[in-house]
Amino acid sequence: MSASPWFHSAVVYQVYPRSFADSNGDGIGDIRGILGKLDYLHRLGIDVLWLSPVYASPQDDNGYDISNYQDIDPIFGSLDELDELIAALHCRGMKLVMDLVVNHTSDEHPWFRESRSSMTSPKRDWYWWRPARENTIGGAPGAEPNNWGSAFSGPAWRYDADSGEYYLHLFSAKQPDLNWENAHVRAAVYEMMNWWLDRGVDGFRMDVINFISKDTSLPDGPMAEGMHYGNGSPSYISGPRIHEFLHEMHQQVFADRERDLLTVGEMPGVTVQDAVAFTDPARAEVDMVFQFEHVALDHKDGSKWLPGPLKLTDLKSSLGRWQEGLAERGWNSLYWGNHDQARAVSRFGDDGEYWELSAKMLAGILHLHRGTPYIYQGEELGMTNMSFATISDYRDIEVLNHHLEATTQLGHTDAQVLAAVAPLNRDNARTPVQWDTTINAGFSAGTPWIAVNPNHHRINAATQLDDPHSVFNFYRQVIELRHTDPVVSEGDFNMLMPRDEQVYAFRRSLPGTELLVLGNFSDTVQSVPPAQILGPQDTSWEGAELVLGNYPKTDGDQTAHQQVTVPAAISLHPWELKVLRRRLPSSGVR
The missing domain is CATH 3.90.400.10 (Oligo-1,6-glucosidase; Domain 2)
Known part of the structure; x- marks a missing residue:
């Protein structure tokens, strides 16, 4: 049996540099600030740092509008500092993945x-x-x-x-779309990518990469009732030449490289079947994709500005379908949040009474799926959504443009728009990382480019680093489990209790061992009957060991792993996570 790809047991950490750490007091995070936090990331157990754009840019869309692909914007630092970052990461056994934004450039490119x-x-x-x-x-x-x-x-x-x-321009008017039908465009992009890999970068996260192939006839899109514009996405989501372009990119950039690299395609609107084709190693396109199905489940009528309640059964159905679809070919990426999504604990957990427990539970549930997990900066601390009082508090172009259109063309009041954008806006994730209790949460000695969440006095790295029961150190345990237990990185996945609205349950299995993962997504005690978690050949989970949990161990337990007895039902406290391991006959068939 051939060895699995290295990224199956890896964990990726996304840095949004503008909000990570500011070294020079100008209120904007920078490369030097990241360099100062590498020991923190190494302590967490991170394998790969994904760096959101630091290229030269007018900053219309916070760096996703690039005016020079082969230079660093002065607000973030210099090429020399980026070289220093690459070397410092490699010295710690970590890799650097750069953001690749080639569906569009800046209009100043x-x-x-x-x-x-x-x-x-x-x-x-x-x-x-x-x-x-x-x-x-x-x-x-x-x-x-x-x-x-x-x-x-x-x-x-x-x-x-x-x-x-x-x-x-599918995005801002200052972000004109490149025409990938032109072979000279593709050649220029590949040349630029090779330049970065030669410099020591270890791969790319490719922004909206499935938009690069468009129906050249550019037909009108369907019009939804009440909308001013048509939906053009059928003409550019995974367009007619997308597989050709990605395979060509692989051949021109990655195929002859001898070191381990990582390619991640961000692909809005991608289906499971599409993802299998994109990530099948035999097709030589990308290693994994970011899909958005599970982070659109709380969008009423498909609009993030009409947020609705999330049903756990919908979440299980979606993530379970992706686990099943990529079980034999291809690979999953796993994430709760990123720079474009609201904070995970506020969206999927409980950022009030059960903040700490739900933050830990979400970590365990996500990371123990089959795929490569991604941590968005601050998620490992349980950072929450921000409350923005007025439209002037926002910095995100998506929010500002929507507010203008909604109040001037759609007849909405300011209060209505602010209430609609509050739960899911992108600025929720872009407030500065909360390092300590000092002014500006230790992010900057100057005035931050966006306000710091006032709860940094309670939620911050300084109070969590040496607390063995903190969210940060729980993430360390979850990451270590992926690094050390092959059943996490390679085991089969079996969703359990698919119709239960409170408990998320699944099994991971390899010949000789099995994990049972249980998470209570509610603030009430839940009871899990054995019949719900036992397979057709099972007798019980009696004597299984508790390898991970977010509640304190029982008073008498002094062992590394608590032995548990499951004679009847398993009880789960509010927002409790339990991960049980049992040994199976090694002759079992996977």
Whole structure:
């Protein structure tokens, strides 16, 4: 049997540099700040650091609008400092994955400046330019080339008066989309990627990479009732040439590299079947994908601005389907949050009375699935959502654009919009990491670019590092379990109790050993009958060892792993996690 890929037992930590640690007091996190926290990440047990964009950028979308792919923005530091970061990570046995944003550039990138300079520019076709058309939205002459809407509100087209044409931008108007149909564009991107790998970078997280292939006819999208713009996603989500482009990228950039690298494709709208194709090693495209199905379950009518309650059965159905779909080919990525999502404990747990217990429970449930787990900065401390009082407190372009459109075009009041955006807005995850109880949570000696959560006096790294019962040290235990127990990294996955609305339960198994993972997603005691957790050949879990739990051990327990007896039902306290291990005959068939 061939050895499994290294990333099966690895854990990735995402750093959003703007909010991680500020070394120079300008209120913005930087590379030097990250360097000062590497021992913290090493202590946590991290294998890979994923660094959100630090490239040169006008910062219209906090660095996801790149004006130079091969330089560092001065607000974050310099290329020399990035080289220092790479070396410092490698000395600690850790890897660096950079964010790759190549669906679009900044409108200040030299490529786009040249593209818009003339209709005959050699780079004109590097972006999606189209003439105006008549009799479309509202029947106005000279309207956009199609009816697509932008992810950041408004139309997906911006008119350029000098050339009399529109350019496509699926996100901000300052983020024009690259035309991947042009082979010169692809060659330039591959050259840039190779430049970074030669510099020592260990791979890429590829931003909305399944958007790069578009239906070249750019047809109108379907219009939902009450919407001003059409949904263009059927024409660009996993478009007609996406597999060709990703395989070509693999061949041109990764195929001949001898060291272990990591490629992660962020792919909104991807299906399980798509993901199997993208991550099948035989196809040589990407190692894993980020999918968004489970973080859209609390979107009413598909809108994050219409948040609704999350049903645990829906969450189990979604994650279970992905576990099953990628069981034989391909690989899962596992995450609760990132820079685009609300804080995990506020969204999936209880950030009030059961804050600490639910933060730990969520860690255990996620990390013990089959796949590579991702920790978003501060998640290991149990950081929570932020309360923003006014629209002026927000910094996220998505929120600001939505607020403007909703209050000026859709007839919503300021109060209505603020209430709608509060639970799931991206700035929830972008408040500074809470290092200690001092001013600005130890993030910066200056004025932070976005407000610090006032609860940093209670939730911070300084109070948790040496507390063996803290959220931080619970994450350390969960990570260590993945590193040391093959059943976590390689075992089969079997969802249990799929119709239960309070208890999340599953088994992980390899010949000779089995883990039972139970998590109570409620604030009441739950009882799990043996019939719900026993397989057809099982007799009991009596004598199994408790290898992980988020409640204190019983008074008399002095052993590393508590032996538990399960003669009847297993009782779970509010937001309790129990992970049991039992040994099986080694001759068992996987």
